[in-house]
Amino acid sequence: MTVPRFWRKITNxxxxxxxxxxxxxxxxxxxxxMCPSCRRDSKMEEYRFSGNGTLVTYTVVHSSTSDFSSxxxxxxxxxxxxxxxxxxxxxxxxxxDLNIGMRLKSTFRKIGEDGDKGIIYYGTKxxxx
Ligand SMILES: [Zn+2]
Numbered sequence: 001m002t003v004p005r006f007w008r009k010i011t012n013x014x015x016x017x018x019x020x021x022x023x024x025x026x027x028x029x030x031x032x033x034m035c036p037s038c039r040r041d042s043k044m045e046e047y048r049f050s051g052n053g054t055l056v057t058y059t060v061v062h063s064s065t066s067d068f069s070s071x072x073x074x075x076x077x078x079x080x081x082x083x084x085x086x087x088x089x090x091x092x093x094x095x096x097d098l099n100i101g102m103r104l105k106s107t108f109r110k111i112g113e114d115g116d117k118g119i120i121y122y123g124t125k126x127x128x129x
Pocket of ligand 1: 021022023024025026035036037038039042043
């Protein structure tokens with residue numbers, strides 16, 4: 001992966017920026033360069049999602065790699081954004097309060113830490129509305 005592409009992807013993950021097809025109105029995350037339904041007629045534009053969505057499914061992780069061990073147990077879910085795209089992300093919520101269909105919104109949180117170098121990574125997580 002080239003350096004500019006790497007940084008573009010980071011911006012996308014930080015800000016929930018995907019693409020929207022101006023031809024049919026479908027939204028995609030991660031961004032796509034072509035709309036699978038319109039193909040040659042695709043008119044893709046950068047699109048910033050509202051960050052509001054609904055929990056489709058989730059799993060609670062009780063053991064993880066050492067990168068995330070300080071955060072267990074944590075919930076990983078698939079969120080259907082109101083614009084129609086699905087995103088997998090961590091859900092910040094007590095596991096007994098998790099419900100399929102619950103309303104969520106995106107938030108900017110610490111994702112992990114590189115213990116040796118002290119680098120902290122941030123990204124999008126979801127919290128109950
Ligand atoms: Zn389309």
